[in-house]
Amino acid sequence: MSLDKPYQDVPGTTIFDADESRKGYHLNQFCVSLMRPENRARFKADERAYLDEWPMSEEQKLAVMARDLNRCIALGGNIYFLARIGATDGKSFQQMAGSMTGMSEEEYRDMMIRGGRSIEGNRYIGEDGDAQAHRQPQGKRGQAGTKEGC
Amino acid sequence: MSLDKPYQDVPGTTIFDADESRKGYHLNQFCVSLMRPENRARFKADERAYLDEWPMSEEQKLAVMARDLNRCIALGGNIYFLARIGATDGKSFQQMAGSMTGMSEEEYRDMMIRGGRSIEGNRYIGEDGDAQAHRQPQGKRGQAGTKEGC
Amino acid sequence: MARITASVYTSHVPAIGAAIDLGKTGEPYWQPLFAGYDKSKQWLKDNTPDVIFLVYNDHATAFSLDIIPTFAIGCAAEFQPADEGWGPRPVPVVKGHPELAAHIAQSVIQDDFDLTIVNKMAVDHGLTVPLSLMCGQPREWPCPVIPFAVNVVQYPVPSGRRCFNLGRAIRKAVASYDRPLKVQIWGTGGMSHQLQGPRAGLINREWDTAFLDQLIADPATLAQKPHIDYVREAGSEGIELVMWLIARGAMNDEFDKRAPRVAHRFYHVPASNTAVGHLILENT
Amino acid sequence: MARITASVYTSHVPAIGAAIDLGKTGEPYWQPLFAGYDKSKQWLKDNTPDVIFLVYNDHATAFSLDIIPTFAIGCAAEFQPADEGWGPRPVPVVKGHPELAAHIAQSVIQDDFDLTIVNKMAVDHGLTVPLSLMCGQPREWPCPVIPFAVNVVQYPVPSGRRCFNLGRAIRKAVASYDRPLKVQIWGTGGMSHQLQGPRAGLINREWDTAFLDQLIADPATLAQKPHIDYVREAGSEGIELVMWLIARGAMNDEFDKRAPRVAHRFYHVPASNTAVGHLILENT
Numbered sequence A, B: 001m002s003l004d005k006p007y008q009d010v011p012g013t014t015i016f017d018a019d020e021s022r023k024g025y026h027l028n029q030f031c032v033s034l035m036r037p038e039n040r041a042r043f044k045a046d047e048r049a050y051l052d053e054w055p056m057s058e059e060q061k062l063a064v065m066a067r068d069l070n071r072c073i074a075l076g077g078n079i080y081f082l083a084r085i086g087a088t089d090g091k092s093f094q095q096m097a098g099s100m101t102g103m104s105e106e107e108y109r110d111m112m113i114r115g116g117r118s119i120e121g122n123r124y125i126g127e128d129g130d131a132q133a134h135r136q137p138q139g140k141r142g143q144a145g146t147k148e149g150c
Numbered sequence C, D: 001m002a003r004i005t006a007s008v009y010t011s012h013v014p015a016i017g018a019a020i021d022l023g024k025t026g027e028p029y030w031q032p033l034f035a036g037y038d039k040s041k042q043w044l045k046d047n048t049p050d051v052i053f054l055v056y057n058d059h060a061t062a063f064s065l066d067i068i069p070t071f072a073i074g075c076a077a078e079f080q081p082a083d084e085g086w087g088p089r090p091v092p093v094v095k096g097h098p099e100l101a102a103h104i105a106q107s108v109i110q111d112d113f114d115l116t117i118v119n120k121m122a123v124d125h126g127l128t129v130p131l132s133l134m135c136g137q138p139r140e141w142p143c144p145v146i147p148f149a150v151n152v153v154q155y156p157v158p159s160g161r162r163c164f165n166l167g168r169a170i171r172k173a174v175a176s177y178d179r180p181l182k183v184q185i186w187g188t189g190g191m192s193h194q195l196q197g198p199r200a201g202l203i204n205r206e207w208d209t210a211f212l213d214q215l216i217a218d219p220a221t222l223a224q225k226p227h228i229d230y231v232r233e234a235g236s237e238g239i240e241l242v243m244w245l246i247a248r249g250a251m252n253d254e255f256d257k258r259a260p261r262v263a264h265r266f267y268h269v270p271a272s273n274t275a276v277g278h279l280i281l282e283n284t
């Protein structure tokens, strides 16, 4: 609102500023708690019960349980924090990042090996690159309409 | 050693810089622990046992038990931290500060009511003010040779 | 647009908080001190701002030796009064202003001030005693408060010049906020006091008086004063006065040369170990 | 007097740490990446400094949202490898250099950089992966390391210009230290990568190459690049590259115009989601 935000015209990208940080405070601090092995164990044993210890919104809890990282980010999550959830699941950063594109693990990995996603068409919202909203979700599975959590 | 210290020529005064901070790290962090009521209770119940939980030097522990704040400061303590010890004892900042001069509580209080300690002779080491080393301890009790902890 | 309407300066001695909390303000020792704030309380009632930006120093309370921010801005929705060893003061929770705090943080960080952003912090007497002095014992503080903590515990502390320039950056930040808030900036701590060693109890009335005079009339020159002068002349804890320069730097005359109005000035010795100084400056 | 002898720049991807720790460095996927550091390992053996000043960013590890320092300098005697969720990396404890760290902190704070001093801090892959890349798997790191953490998690992060000027202040601080230490400064993070959203996996080789060219030849101009360019062109996490400007600003040519020698340059795609860039510059 009052923050000047020159960074809202980049497709498929959320900048973690003070507004996002406020929105996602408890979600992200929940993620921080997963840096302790005893908390990871308790979370894995009963996700819902563990999440209910945190003053997060119901939406945030559901997004965590669904491992829907795009949704988590829309609700104020930051990827460096959210990565603790993936780590708890034994996932790599590549698996986590890939899950946000709609591609299968293999498709994403292959894209990276081929040199990564191209910048062309992905600089500004409104261009026609593969990260633009009108081209989501990406990948065969995404296009078939199935959703994959990380 | 390598820090530039233009502040060592003020009598009766220790500036809490990085060197002091390093020297007094555990002593000061012990003091921080006294901000929790349960720790204050444990400390009061058995000072020695509580202090032995901290990797402080024996000298530091003895200085704490003697409530010798000047000695604590010489060993790296900082007054804002050390104040937690006095608070645990139910002492005021005035009682703590006064204890470092050698004056009785009453003498120190009276000095403050009369307008405080004069700056004259107390700017530089080597002058003849009442804070200079050669005039310690101050007050009747101090001069009589008894020592008072805070 | 938001704007800074006035600045308030005051010492923040823990014993003053205790005197208020224990109902001792009428005692002969304390009465002359609190009488000096009667006018201030009325002034604040007549001039309640929408937000107070409160510059103070944490006294090894929220920040131990594990982490020592030079400048920390409180962006949380609320801040609990701390237990400094005597139990928490019985004062209201401090409500923050997360939106304005975040806006100021963004603006001054982009202006090359390397703030630490804090979203959870207990606030000690450095923040609550000035509120008590200016507001008495209300059930709630009169408006939201943005805590701004300055390191004056471990050296090196920020220079007077740095603090003064930060004040200017804060004014610019407030002026670019898109809602019409009236903001006061308070600078707290000092005046002359020394809490340690054989020189404890030092009071330098003459120096304090000159500091107040110069703070009003020529703060840019005052901002050049080196740390060692504060320590030598005003006692080791007199260094807290550098924080007053942050508030002073945020006043209009640093930009448009219209001198502020001195709404109130007060000086009293002693409060415990400390000389109490107090000023209210209004932008005209 | 101490002096900065060289600067090292490298990406710091967590998967690189995992590949080393799990013995996968010879696998076809990883082999070309690690081959790019063979020369670097030898170079570091031949040019072991007395201290490494290691600029990196904490990835929500030591600093949660409760406290976010823009610049934090580690002044402790040692720093434990952090548990980032996969368990701590099996790497040596990082020994600090408290005296030099305190000296640098004092100097740059007096130069108007508002550091946060940290005396207890776990260090994450941002710090340990560069050490692993440059040293392999030793039983102890070859020398003490001063961790210097930069906020690039929550915006606003410090500008490239601010980082570059900080580098200059660090060089001045090192040069005024009274013992004849050889100090390397490392800048880590980047290059192009994006870890979030539908644009995850972005790599911009052309932009990265131009960044490396300009970092070598014209860092003062590079330092003017606004954040949005990093985000747009190099991905949201490409912003980590601002940290390279701290190391670059500390090199001699920013003072005496003698260009540094490029001892090594390497670029490889991909490591997990990231383009790996690497440079070694020596003062001549």
Ligand SMILES: [Fe+3]
Binding pocket: C012, C057, C059, C126, C189, C190, C240
């Ligand atoms: Fe204070």
Ligand SMILES: [Fe+3]
Binding pocket: D012, D057, D059, D126, D189, D190, D240
């Ligand atoms: Fe990183």
